[in-house]
Amino acid sequence: MSKLSQQILEIVKDSDKHMTAEEIFLLAKKKKVDISLASVYRVLNSLSEEGCLRRISFSNKADVYDKSVSDHGHLVCSKCKETVDLEFKDLRKILLKQTGVDFDYYELTINYVCEKCKRLKEKRK
Amino acid sequence: MSKLSQQILEIVKDSDKHMTAEEIFLLAKKKKVDISLASVYRVLNSLSEEGCLRRISFSNKADVYDKSVSDHGHLVCSKCKETVDLEFKDLRKILLKQTGVDFDYYELTINYVCEKCKRLKEKRK
DNA sequence: CTAAATGCAAACTATTTGCAACGAT
DNA sequence: ATCGTTGCAAATAGTTTGCATTTAG
Numbered sequence: 001m002s003k004l005s006q007q008i009l010e011i012v013k014d015s016d017k018h019m020t021a022e023e024i025f026l027l028a029k030k031k032k033v034d035i036s037l038a039s040v041y042r043v044l045n046s047l048s049e050e051g052c053l054r055r056i057s058f059s060n061k062a063d064v065y066d067k068s069v070s071d072h073g074h075l076v077c078s079k080c081k082e083t084v085d086l087e088f089k090d091l092r093k094i095l096l097k098q099t100g101v102d103f104d105y106y107e108l109t110i111n112y113v114c115e116k117c118k119r120l121k122e123k124r125k
Numbered sequence: 126m127s128k129l130s131q132q133i134l135e136i137v138k139d140s141d142k143h144m145t146a147e148e149i150f151l152l153a154k155k156k157k158v159d160i161s162l163a164s165v166y167r168v169l170n171s172l173s174e175e176g177c178l179r180r181i182s183f184s185n186k187a188d189v190y191d192k193s194v195s196d197h198g199h200l201v202c203s204k205c206k207e208t209v210d211l212e213f214k215d216l217r218k219i220l221l222k223q224t225g226v227d228f229d230y231y232e233l234t235i236n237y238v239c240e241k242c243k244r245l246k247e248k249r250k
Numbered sequence: 251c252t253a254a255a256t257g258c259a260a261a262c263t264a265t266t267t268g269c270a271a272c273g274a275t
Numbered sequence: 276a277t278c279g280t281t282g283c284a285a286a287t288a289g290t291t292t293g294c295a296t297t298t299a300g
Contacts, residue, residue, distance in 0.1 A: 103200070
């Protein structure tokens with residue numbers, strides 16, 4: 001693993017948020033890590049493939065990278081896309097039992113409309 | 126709902142696969158439905174927002190549209206992206222109980238490597 | 251007559267890629 | 276000397292948008 005790969009991985013691991021490639025790039029810049037955006041993409045792709053990170057897609061938005069590669073889900077507001085991590089008890093076990101497939105990982109996104117956006121919607125009426 | 130919207134919806138509902146906007150566009154053409162690609166996108170967006178269809182994103186691939194708007198998940202091969210629908214018993218209930226959030230819908234993607242791709246991988250070694 | 255829907259081409263965004271230069275082994 | 280890594284610019288892919296035109300009510 002190259003030095004830049006390590007630094008990028010560290011940046012993602014140190015953050016509490018899911019970040020887009022662009023956000024990671026900017027944060028790297030701020031931390032004086034000298035890397036181009038193209039390389040950020042390349043490095044993030046490698047890291048995801050190696051299982052050090054997880055790449056997540058939401059409709060209509062740039063992909064984000066998640067430092068947590070263990071089982072968990074996301075609660076996402078359909079309007080503003082704000083995302084909260086969710087832990088589930090025994091979900092892997094339940095899915096395994098119901099599908100019979102020994103899978104690598106699951107991506108569970110629960111869509112709802114957050115309070116903020118609900119209120120906005122009301123106002124617009 | 127415009128005539129074209131209805132026709133596009135019908136095309137999606139009639140198909141057993143998840144299709145990309147492009148695939149839907151081509152299928153429409155074949156069925157002599159005269160519509161531009163831009164309008165296919167516009168129509169699919171409206172239909173998704175109205176809850177008649179569901180738009181699904183996978184990393185690295187064009188979004189697909191799912192005729193099934195009821196609770197279900199997808200088993201996706203990480204390599205070839207081939208997708209199979211999955212039904213889960215009581216999953217909504219379980220998620221509701223564990224999160225306490227009365228959500229609109231969930232998107233559950235289970236990632237694995239299908240047999241075909243597993244064999245390919247072996248060969249490459 | 252007005253508002254909504256459409257086609258076309260252009261714009262846009264996110265992401266990937268070709269290539270030459272660089273760096274470590 | 277070789278091979279993976281990088282930066283840059285260009286390419287690509289998917290999707291959206293502005294605008295003039297058509298269509299439906």
